[in-house]
Amino acid sequence: MNAEIIAVGTELLLGQIANTNGQYLSNQLMQHGVNIYKHTVVGDNLPRIRQAIRIAAKENDIVILTGGLGPTEDDVTRNALAEEYGLNLVYNQQALDKVEAFFESRNRTVSDANRRQALHTEGAHVFQNNAGLACGMVYKHSDAWFFLLPGPPHELKTMVEEEVSPFLDAMNESRDFLLSRVLKFYGIGESALEARVHDLITQQTNPTIAPLAGQDEVTLRLTVKTTDRSDAKKRLDELEEAVYKRCGSFLYGYDEDTLFSRTLDDLRSKGWTLAVAESVSGGLLGASFTDVSGASDVYAGGAITYSNEAKEKQLHVKAATLEQHGAVSEACAKEMAEGVRNEYGTDTGVSLTGVAGPSPQEGHPPGTVFIGISSPDKTHVYKRRLRGDRSSIRRRAVKDACACLLEVGGEK
Amino acid sequence: MNAEIIAVGTELLLGQIANTNGQYLSNQLMQHGVNIYKHTVVGDNLPRIRQAIRIAAKENDIVILTGGLGPTEDDVTRNALAEEYGLNLVYNQQALDKVEAFFESRNRTVSDANRRQALHTEGAHVFQNNAGLACGMVYKHSDAWFFLLPGPPHELKTMVEEEVSPFLDAMNESRDFLLSRVLKFYGIGESALEARVHDLITQQTNPTIAPLAGQDEVTLRLTVKTTDRSDAKKRLDELEEAVYKRCGSFLYGYDEDTLFSRTLDDLRSKGWTLAVAESVSGGLLGASFTDVSGASDVYAGGAITYSNEAKEKQLHVKAATLEQHGAVSEACAKEMAEGVRNEYGTDTGVSLTGVAGPSPQEGHPPGTVFIGISSPDKTHVYKRRLRGDRSSIRRRAVKDACACLLEVGGEK
Numbered sequence: 127m128n129a130e131i132i133a134v135g136t137e138l139l140l141g142q143i144a145n146t147n148g149q150y151l152s153n154q155l156m157q158h159g160v161n162i163y164k165h166t167v168v169g170d171n172l173p174r175i176r177q178a179i180r181i182a183a184k185e186n187d188i189v190i191l192t193g194g195l196g197p198t199e200d201d202v203t204r205n206a207l208a209e210e211y212g213l214n215l216v217y218n219q220q221a222l223d224k225v226e227a228f229f230e231s232r233n234r235t236v237s238d239a240n241r242r243q244a245l246h247t248e249g250a251h252v253f254q255n256n257a258g259l260a261c262g263m264v265y266k267h268s269d270a271w272f273f274l275l276p277g278p279p280h281e282l283k284t285m286v287e288e289e290v291s292p293f294l295d296a297m298n299e300s301r302d303f304l305l306s307r308v309l310k311f312y313g314i315g316e317s318a319l320e321a322r323v324h325d326l327i328t329q330q331t332n333p334t335i336a337p338l339a340g341q342d343e344v345t346l347r348l349t350v351k352t353t354d355r356s357d358a359k360k361r362l363d364e365l366e367e368a369v370y371k372r373c374g375s376f377l378y379g380y381d382e383d384t385l386f387s388r389t390l391d392d393l394r395s396k397g398w399t400l401a402v403a404e405s406v407s408g409g410l411l412g413a414s415f416t417d418v419s420g421a422s423d424v425y426a427g428g429a430i431t432y433s434n435e436a437k438e439k440q441l442h443v444k445a446a447t448l449e450q451h452g453a454v455s456e457a458c459a460k461e462m463a464e465g466v467r468n469e470y471g472t473d474t475g476v477s478l479t480g481v482a483g484p485s486p487q488e489g490h491p492p493g494t495v496f497i498g499i500s501s502p503d504k505t506h507v508y509k510r511r512l513r514g515d516r517s518s519i520r521r522r523a524v525k526d527a528c529a530c531l532l533e534v535g536g537e538k
Numbered sequence: 539m540n541a542e543i544i545a546v547g548t549e550l551l552l553g554q555i556a557n558t559n560g561q562y563l564s565n566q567l568m569q570h571g572v573n574i575y576k577h578t579v580v581g582d583n584l585p586r587i588r589q590a591i592r593i594a595a596k597e598n599d600i601v602i603l604t605g606g607l608g609p610t611e612d613d614v615t616r617n618a619l620a621e622e623y624g625l626n627l628v629y630n631q632q633a634l635d636k637v638e639a640f641f642e643s644r645n646r647t648v649s650d651a652n653r654r655q656a657l658h659t660e661g662a663h664v665f666q667n668n669a670g671l672a673c674g675m676v677y678k679h680s681d682a683w684f685f686l687l688p689g690p691p692h693e694l695k696t697m698v699e700e701e702v703s704p705f706l707d708a709m710n711e712s713r714d715f716l717l718s719r720v721l722k723f724y725g726i727g728e729s730a731l732e733a734r735v736h737d738l739i740t741q742q743t744n745p746t747i748a749p750l751a752g753q754d755e756v757t758l759r760l761t762v763k764t765t766d767r768s769d770a771k772k773r774l775d776e777l778e779e780a781v782y783k784r785c786g787s788f789l790y791g792y793d794e795d796t797l798f799s800r801t802l803d804d805l806r807s808k809g810w811t812l813a814v815a816e817s818v819s820g821g822l823l824g825a826s827f828t829d830v831s832g833a834s835d836v837y838a839g840g841a842i843t844y845s846n847e848a849k850e851k852q853l854h855v856k857a858a859t860l861e862q863h864g865a866v867s868e869a870c871a872k873e874m875a876e877g878v879r880n881e882y883g884t885d886t887g888v889s890l891t892g893v894a895g896p897s898p899q900e901g902h903p904p905g906t907v908f909i910g911i912s913s914p915d916k917t918h919v920y921k922r923r924l925r926g927d928r929s930s931i932r933r934r935a936v937k938d939a940c941a942c943l944l945e946v947g948g949e950k
Contacts, residue, residue: 138560138561138564138577139564139574139575139576139577140564140565140568140574140748141560141561141562141563141564141565141566141568141574142561142750143561144556144557144558144560144561145556145557145560145561145577146556148550148553148556148557148579149550149553149554149555149556149557150553151553152550152551152552152553153552153553154553156552156553162551162552162553163551163580163581163586164551164578164579164580164586164590165550165551165557165577165578165579166576166577166578166579167560167576167577167578168575168576169575174575174576178576181593336552336554338549338554338555347552347554402821402842404821404824405839407825407828408824408825408827408828408829408833408837408839409814409816409821409822409823409824409825409826409827409828409840409842410821410825410828411821412816412820412821412822412824412825412842413819413820413821413822413824413825413932414821415820415821416819416820416821416822416844416894416932417820417928417929417932419896419928421820422844422845425820425844426844426845426848427817427820427841427842427843427844427845427848427852428821428841428842429839429840429841429842429852430814430821430824430839430840430841430842431839432828432834432837432838432839433834433838433839435883436838436839436882439881439882440839440841440852440881440882469851469852470848471847482828484831516829516831517829520825520828520829
């Protein structure tokens with residue numbers, strides 16, 4: 127089954143927001159074995175919505191419209207479908223009751239504009255909205271299914287999960303479904319990764335294998351289409367095994383994992399706690415760890431020591447070290463990592479000192495970063511030359527610190 | 539002039555990324571007085587790209603394509619345009635030299651696939667790519683201008699700023715141009731701000747005034763269309779004055795300002811330095827300050843003290859305070875701010891202690907945050923009840939800390 131997603135909303139054309147609904151719906155539909163061939167965005171304009179519907183219906187089994195179901199005058203998606211095919215709009219009692227109850231509970235009068243949110247084309251199947259007031263619907267005309275779904279992302283997601291997904295499952299006559307597994311890599315570029323798995327990409331049939339370059343990272347999405355869940359898992363395992371042989375040393379996690387969550391998991395499994403000493407990254411490493419729910423059993427905190435004075439006072443870096451080697455040095459990174467580990471009484475300490483730019487510092491070009499890792503066994507310092515602007519260098523430095531903690535890819 | 543933006547890339551249809559290029563281009567084109575009526579996304583598929591070009595050319599003066607200019611086999615945007623109108627593809631020497639120099643400098647052979655990035659349709663004006671290898675182009679066929687631009691966002695932005703914007707300016711025959719000024723507000727919601735400037739929005743003609751809700755912040759974009767730059771500035775000043783009368787207490791900056799850059803500017807103007815003591819925010823405030831170029835003359839660093847032990851040892855918070863009031867308390871915030879100010883020897887100290895969630899802590903619900911500000915005059919603690927998930931609470935806490943430092947909007 128082929129589908130097109132039409133997002134309705136002038137705010138999208140003005141560039142006020144990105145079409146994240148298109149991305150979300152593509153992801154969801156893929157999992158039901160639906161192929162998406164086009165995304166379209168049109169404004170809140172009845173003739174233009176009708177035209178988009180007409181073009182999409184010619185080429186697709188499914189046309190999904192999101193947005194334009196609200197109470198204001200420019201919400202005309204329902205009307206566009208009704209006018210295009212000469213259909214009547216009627217109220218859904220359950221949705222109407224909900225609108226009226228909502229306004230009554232607030233002692234406000236229900237306007238006709240608000241009641242419009244309970245309208246659907248005659249003969250449609252209605253999707254209730256458990257996160258808002260505008261109901262959704264699906265209507266079959268000729269050979270095409272038209273889904274009308276709300277625009278606000280949390281309403282859309284709630285309706286898709288609770289109402290649309292089960293409907294799509296029921297529509298799926300072949301009972302095929304898609305199961306995906308995302309493998310996450312750090313320390314290898316997209317083209318290098320593609321080269322290593324090129325034979326697998328060339329041979330792919332089912333499962334398929336799709337590389338995607340993200341920010342500083344690369345992922346491979348393995349997707350199997352099947353009717354049998356245990357068979358699906360087996361096939362994904364086999365493909366993952368083949369991938370692992372080719373580039374396993376760069377694989378750090380799966381699906382929702384991040385470098386930060388994996389690093390904390392790894393330390394947790396060893397029973398180790400962690401403190402950070404940040405100069406070049408100014409708090410970004412600590413903030414990234416804190417973003418992981420449940421971080422506090424591993425991550426104790428740390429010191430942001432931008433100035434030499436703070437490095438000496440807070441981390442007990444020796445004045446002689448700073449004088450002889452500078453703050454951007456292997457020796458300073460070592461003393462920072464050991465200092466923060468002692469000061470915070472943790473099992474491991476990690477330090478970051480370097481040059482974010484735009485100007486060089488102590489004769490080092492921007493991108494020069496030393497990462498110190500002090501563990502119960504030893505202290506080791508890694509040197510990096512990172513590319514990019516100030517913000518990229520800092521972002522990559524903290525990710526590299528995780529890679530060092532995980533020893534993903536080893537020393538570079 | 540009317541335009542359609544066509545983004546090319548199967549990864550967009552698979553839902554791997556959102557079409558942020560569409561959003562960016564809409565914003566840019568608006569500033570050149572171009573109206574966007576449609577966004578389309580198609581996959582890396584030659585017949586489908588040709589079809590999208592054909593439909594768009596019927597209805598628009600300008601068709602912008604992004605993506606599909608790279609070296610791999612599925613990059614076929616140039617070929618689609620060339621085939622659709624029967625045009626020859628030829629090399630641009632400057633772009634070709636760049637591709638060859640790039641590979642030579644890495645001692646790698648240049649493949650024909652890589653050379654393809656220097657191709658353009660005969661008779662086109664070529665845009666050089668100063669952030670990558672694939673050149674862009676603009677070609678006029680019949681009454682429509684076709685712009686082909688790279689897909690990677692940083693390449694797209696560089697090319698738009700350096701090459702496409704000046705070209706669009708030159709195309710603009712009326713010599714009218716748009717001048718915008720963005721006013722940035724914190725501490726007031728979108729609907730409350732709109733209500734305050736409702737009369738200005740109703741009366742708007744030239745300049746126009748457009749509210750936009752961003753992440754935790756609201757902006758008003760004032761845009762004037764004119765041929766006379768000094769007249770433009772005067773009109774923007776007058777409208778800003780009218781806005782200021784209605785909600786000036788929430789205005790913190792303009793255009794590229796952030797709460798963090800404005801806070802640092804404000805402290806710099808007073809000749810004050812700053813240290814941060816972070817518990818609930820785990821380093822995010824420090825990281826946000828460090829993101830501002832030139833931060834180091836104001837921002838000295840700080841301590842991330844997640845545990846009570848660290849608060850006592852690093853910041854000299856009294857054990858009795860933690861015992862009697864807990865870590866999430868006005869008393870603790872006060873001692874943290876004073877402690878970090880003393881420890882780092884700065885003029886000001888700011889502290890953040892609270893509950894990010896998802897679980898309550900010390901009986902306080904998620905979102906409870908105390909912000910301590912210790913300055914040469916006094917120490918003051920602000921209490922906040924923030925909404926949202928873990929990550930939103932932390933993000934808002936650090937922004938609120940800036941607002942407190944700036945005294946934007948006063949106490950809430």
